[in-house]
Amino acid sequence: MRPFDQRTTSDRETRLLDVLRRRHGAGDRRPEGGADVIPAFPLKIQIQTTTRCNAACVMCPYDAITSEPGFTHHQMDEALYLEILTQLRGRGIERLSLFLMNEPLLDVRMVAWVSLARQALPGVTLGLFTNGSPLTADLARDLAAAGLDELCISFHGFDPKTYEQVMKGLSYGRARRNVDQVIALHRAGALGALHLQLIAGDLPEIDVSGARADPQLRDYLQLKPFSNELRAAGVRTDASVPVLEPPGHGVCQRPFVKLYILTNGDCVMCNVDWRRTVVLGRVGREPDGQIESIWKGARYRALREAHLSGSFGCHRTCAGCDYPRTVEDL
16 A cells, blocks of 8 residues: 555554455455444545635646536535534544545635634544645644644645646745745644645656655655546546556445535545535435435445445446555555
């Protein structure tokens, strides 16, 4: 498993995946891998507080999806966010990530919402992924003080030409200044126990040799492979974006450990389902809006069974996604 994924995968999740993979390899296709395997509540939650992003990165479907006719931007109501936190209290979740298909720091409420999550879920790891362009030194201090545990900065390119070709719409100079300031704060101990990482795409065009030799960056650098998200989301279908047949997937852990909540409360099957092809339920105060009910519901069970059997049927997003392979060192 890649170092980046090792850090975000708990022992409990590892044991679960080991069991699922053994059963899958032995031809065991019981729904959900057997009721004794699936946790009674998701281990990880990922929340989209706003649909907005300020970049058009070449590996991301965001620009294409949000440019389509009929798309409208939206942000999560605070009442819904508080309801989600209420439902998560005392349920033993391991990680709460306040980003999903967006640039989370464009949401001016983020510091306050991290603080609300910390108060409600004192033992949970709180994380953010940002492209770094809105990340000032003051904002980094405020996020750390609010209780954020992990901050990952996407930085795909270590020269202006590469960076701005990959992360279209962003300025290398601005991003690098922000990164340097935040790393300096972290080295000085001004961000407390916050874990800081600089995430670079594991792509041939991104030369990380300079970053690995840079004493300012090398201790923070992590490589992360990209999955074929553009094809899986139906944005690109050309041969340059690879596709795998279902038997090559193995077992994807996402339907078995994680819940993804959009701004309106809809739960989609994962962060690759940009078109909301499979909505598993909607979080709210109603009985059918309880996270536990959604997690144990018929739609989730059918999705898990499809993953174990390799018979994705209408789950075209899953059928065209290579994420399970990018997690492993293959």
